[in-house]
């Protein structure tokens with residue numbers, strides 16, 4: 001099907017669509033309607049007048065010279081959104097151009113899924129000389145309703161948007177007249193919590209929408225499967241801090257920020273009524289914490305608050321949150337993530353407002369205050385991701401050792417956003433190091449495992465889950481104090497990484513092979529091979545791409561964008577990799593068909609970035625296959641070899657640059673040499 005306008009039949013769904021500004025589609029009719037394959041915000045038209053944009057959250061939008069000026073942003077996620085409800089079941093590419101004083105902007109997606117709400121970060125863009133340009137791509141689940149893409153920031157400062165588009169990537173999958181699936185009865189599935197009762201609690205992260213949802217299936221799933229719940233967003237500072245009160249009377253709340261629990265109450269009520277314990281997440285974090293908290297008079301246009309003032313605000317915030325929960329819901333919260341993600345990705349401590357205002361000891365101080373104010377039986381955790389990687393683990397251990405020595409920490413929270421390339425033995429080894437060197441217990445706090453890009457992704461993920469949980473059970477039996485394993489979400493479609501299908505249940509609540517794998521680890525047995533199982537083929541034909549046919553077989557790693565452009569190495573065309581969220585959002589090629597062999601990778605690459613690399617995507621290690629010095633914007637040749645171990649379920653290699661500069665790739669050849 002060609003790009004252009006596609007005729008579709010609105011059918012039953014038309015009445016359900018909330019279209020914001022998409023005026024091509026007549027609302028509430030049963031006749032055919034047209035779905036544009038690109039939706040572009042038109043900032044000459046007022047909201048609701050066919051401009052394809054809406055105000056998102058608490059912000060003020062003024063139109064000026066064809067641009068949208070967004071001011072009075074009360075939260076970092078408030079701003080402008082482009083609704084794209086007809087795009088469910090499609091991969092989309094979205095772009096925005098803006099000017100701003102915020103350090104970075106992010107394109108994110110919000111959609112409703114059987115009455116729940118899910119948020120997915122798509123791509124971020126750094127502020128370069130006052131402007132931000134972002135492009136990213138994402139898959140919208142087939143059952144996602146009322147999807148919209150919104151522009152958020154790391155801060156609450158103004159931004160002005162000049163362009164904002166959402167387009168279908170590839171061929172349009174028209175689901176506009178296809179009803180969403182029906183939910184399955186979740187009470188017929190055996191309980192994970194019961195199966196693991198001898199080892200640890202089995203927990204789940206849930207949004208509050210599960211508790212207020214007219215579909216009771218989600219509540220039944222929680223009650224059947226889990227005995228620990230983590231609110232996915234509702235106890236984060238951005239939802240707990242009372243912006244109106246603090247900013248309305250900054251003198252009154254100067255040292256003790258006002259708090260409220262409107263967002264978290266439905267989950268706290270549910271846990272209290274059903275006798276389920278809760279992990280409190282999270283008190284001190286660089287993200288999802290409004291920047292005004294760190295300023296004098298809660299005003300981001302003034303000065304940053306002093307160390308003394310921020311220590312007071314921190315202590316009072318920790319005290320009031322822990323104690324409001326304890327007073328109103330005694331005994332419900334058994335553990336708090338006191339500090340989240342304080343370690344940087346590239347070594348040392350992450351730069352953030354807490355560090356800038358208080359100093360490097362802010363983590364120590366947070367634990368000191370939490371210990372002082374928390375009831376004795378509430379466990380205090382540090383929580384982080386990539387926590388199993390050797391170098392990051394080293395940094396985390398160094399940071400936490402004095403806190404452990406002071407007796408102010410009880411547990412290490414291993415988030416565990418992983419993929420099936422991570423060796424379960426290495427992972428469990430990392431857990432053991434935390435327990436041994438800090439003398440703390442372990443919670444696996446946010447487990448999700450991206451499905452491999454293999455021929456049988458769901459089955460292979462299930463087989464991996466069995467291996468992973470077998471290793472966890474063995475370690476637990478050998479004395480490793482793992483006391484809770486929490487999965488980060490109920491269903492794949494509700495996941496913050498829904499495109500990676502990383503959880504245990506399908507969107508319709510039925511169990512996945514991943515669930516079966518977790519059950520097999522404790523009960524014995526093997527994950528059933530699906531009827532449509534495809535035998536992995538070892539195909540040793542070389543992989544060759546020179547882009548002269550203007551096509552590429554590989555795809556984006558995370559949210560990068562690939563384009564075929566002119567100016568190839570010794571030929572007309574090459575591949576451009578740009579945008580995305582981080583430098584490692586590169587160009588990825590699946591090499592699973594070469595499992596058991598040594599491959600040689602050769603390529604031509606050019607970039608303004610100082611170095612470019614070809615890397616194997618094994619979670620937690622990322623071995624370099626070839627590294628080349630670029631930076632001159634001239635073509636450079638690279639090559640390297642890599643042995644793919646027998647038994648690897650799937651493997652991708654990817655090309656990346658050392659910074660966010662685009663890179664250009666040509667003459668990629670992957671051949672078996674051993």
Ligand code: XIL
Pocket residue numbers: 118119120232233340385415446496
């Ligand atoms: C995520 C939530 O799942 C999303 O809904 C939200 O938009 C962003 O945050 N590490 C954490 C969690 O500690 O709080 C994050 O949760 C995922 C990464």
